[in-house]
Amino acid sequence: MTRLTGRALRLTVFVGEHDTWHHKPLYSEIVHRAHAAGLAGASVFHGIEGYGASSLIHTSRLLSLSEDLPVAIVIVDTEERVRAFLPQLDELVSEGLVTIDDCEVIRYIGRDDKQGESDGKGKK
Numbered sequence: 001m002t003r004l005t006g007r008a009l010r011l012t013v014f015v016g017e018h019d020t021w022h023h024k025p026l027y028s029e030i031v032h033r034a035h036a037a038g039l040a041g042a043s044v045f046h047g048i049e050g051y052g053a054s055s056l057i058h059t060s061r062l063l064s065l066s067e068d069l070p071v072a073i074v075i076v077d078t079e080e081r082v083r084a085f086l087p088q089l090d091e092l093v094s095e096g097l098v099t100i101d102d103c104e105v106i107r108y109i110g111r112d113d114k115q116g117e118s119d120g121k122g123k124k
Helices: 025-034 079-092
Strands: 006-016 041-044 070-079 099-103
Touching: 006 025, 006 079, 025 041, 025 070, 025 079, 070 079, 079 099
Parallel strands: none
Antiparallel strands: 006 070, 006 099, 041 070
8 A cells, every 4th residue: 555645746638528548438538548557546536627739618407518528637746756647648638737736745544554543532
């Protein structure tokens, strides 16, 4: 299990929900590659409205415009590991936005790491 605390980078990739990589959702390919690269974690968030470089608004409020809603893939890890992953995004993301932000990891604990820890009520 990856241990992660302190300074880190947050990598966010904005693409469309219908963007694909070899007939597979692009967001899924990014998550699977991040996992294979050993990055600490990745989450996909589905947007309900947005626009990008094309200036075409996509929204879930109007049926005719509900196609290809925005998706954000968020990955957090050390600067070294995130920057090492960027060449894979160069290969995968032909349209979209990729950003990197400094962040601080306060807590990063998985289900298997909770053994022996307090349950928040002072009990073990």
